[in-house]
Amino acid sequence: MGLLPRTERTPDGRRLVADRVVDADPETVWTLLTDTERWPDWGPSVSDVRSSDRIIEAGTTGTVRVAGGPWVPFEVDTCEDYRWTWRVARIPATGHRVEPAAGGGTRVVFEIPLLAAGYAVVCARALDRIAELAERDP
DSSP states (O other): OOSOOEEEEETTEEEEEEEEEESSOHHHHHHHHHBGGGHHHHOTTEEEEEESOSBOOTTOEEEEEETTSOEEEEEEEEEETTEEEEEETTEEEEEEEEEEOTTSSEEEEEEEEGGGGGGHHHHHHHHHHHHHHHHHOO
């Protein structure tokens, strides 16, 4: 992870932000984040996905199988301008965004609701996996 998680104002209010710079272009990283078939590759808490759309958009619905647990419904709330947010079991969950990084590469960001601060550890592992995948398969 680039820096320790910190609070930041997002379009959804104050969130804890975990981020990392990846040596890949924004489109490569965005494709990885929005392709539901790739979520288990980088998401430590996701073991499987059933989705109305392979590539998400606002309104995409489905279920995710939580690692070692049940299938949980999700709905993508927003998906535009290299940022998407969703609700899992009707609860606002992490936001995801990519942006050009100063000095090159892409900054990958997870926006974590403050009440879910403990999830930052999972997001840190996800950022490592995203970097491995994006830098390996440009």
